[in-house]
Amino acid sequence: MKWEEIWNVPPYSLNREEKEALLTERLMELTKFHQKNCPEYKRILESICWKPDECSSYRDLPFLPVRLFKEMDLMSVPRNEVIKTMTSSGTSGQAVSKIYLDKITAANQQKTMVKIVSEFTGSARMPMILLDCPGVVKNRAMFSARGAGILGFSMFGTKKIYALDDEMNLKVDELKAFLERYKGQKILLFGFTFMIWQHIYKEFLRLKEEGIRFDLTNGILIHGGGWKRLEKESVSQEEFHRCLKEICGLDSIHDYYGMVEQTGCIYMQCECGHLHASIFSDVIARRPIDFSECGIGEKGILQVVSMLPQSYPGHSLLTEDEGIVLGEDDCPCGRKGKYFKIIGRIKNAELRGCSDTYAASVV
Secondary structure: OOHHHHOOOOOOOOOHHHHHHHHHHHHHHHHHHHHHHOHHHHHHHHHOOOOHHHOOOHHHOOOEEOOHHHHOOOOOOOHHHEEEEEEOOOOOOOOOOEEEEEHHHHHHHHHHHHHHHHHHHOOOOEEEEEOOOHHHHOOOOOOHHHHHHHHHHHOOEEEEEEOEOOOOOEOHHHHHHHHHHOOOOOEEEEEEHHHHHHHHHHHHHHHHOOOOOOOOOOEEEEEEOOOHHHHHOOOOHHHHHHHHHHHHOOOEEEEEEOOHHHOOOOEEEOOOOOEEOOOOEEEEEEOOOOOOEOOOOOEEEEEEEEOOOOOOOOOEEEEEEEEEEEEEOOOOOOOOOEEEEEEEEOOOOOOOOHHHHHHHHOO
16 A cells, blocks of 8 residues: 555554554565665664565564664664654663654654544644743753654644743743633643643642632643653542543543654554554564563553654664553444553663653652
């Protein structure tokens, strides 16, 4: 199937067999492409004696540990064709992943993200509140993955404001005026989990005692970036949702799972609380003892595959996250494909999410 045809397929419409065929064809092509065009990747495949004729499914393709992008410069296009270099989030002293994008890969990432997110927000752009500070997209000292997330989701908004100033203080008057201006309309909100809790929810709670309240009943919140710090504060996803609904009426809340190494192919949380793989990607849970594929409901290390990475060999990666595939093609929300949940980071793995790395920096 050509890209022009793929863009016309709804992102959660293919069943297991249809998606298997699509991903196997595309990921085999990418593996051979990167083998030919990335010398380091070629040497890796040679070291494991990889033979394409032994792979009948994308599940059989080799995968790279995601940490490798912190240790090596991996690209499959000439350096002069790289238009953007993405770096992962990280606390001070941590190495960061470097992801090299050419024009084609960057464009496909953006198109894919639009297709996926629009399934949850609708196709119309909305007034948007960015639950962060404006400096994050200007200051290179801030976590670049955080800024990239903000810029990526900003394309879904029309009129946009930042809810926080660069000292991470809530801009109360500006936020009140914005909500009054768009009263009765749907409003899109985007931010990172810990920052929303720390700088939005807690401030809303304090202001409530002063008689100041914000009505976000018509809001749609998309958030991501890790839960590790909130789990330490004993804040579950259920508690997070309950508190936001109670303090400001916000009820449409969607977490997402994603990483800079596979930008564009995010895994959105549905109304049932499940993370979903679209037709552009998939998730496989693997047993740590031998990397065999786990069964439904069995905890394992997550492997993620994506048909997007063309300028670098990031199409099949072993993450440092544990998770459980809960089912496939039968989520009560009606979306086809695998749905899953994240358990957490592998023990002793570095912090990666924008939310968690930010939390570590403010302890």
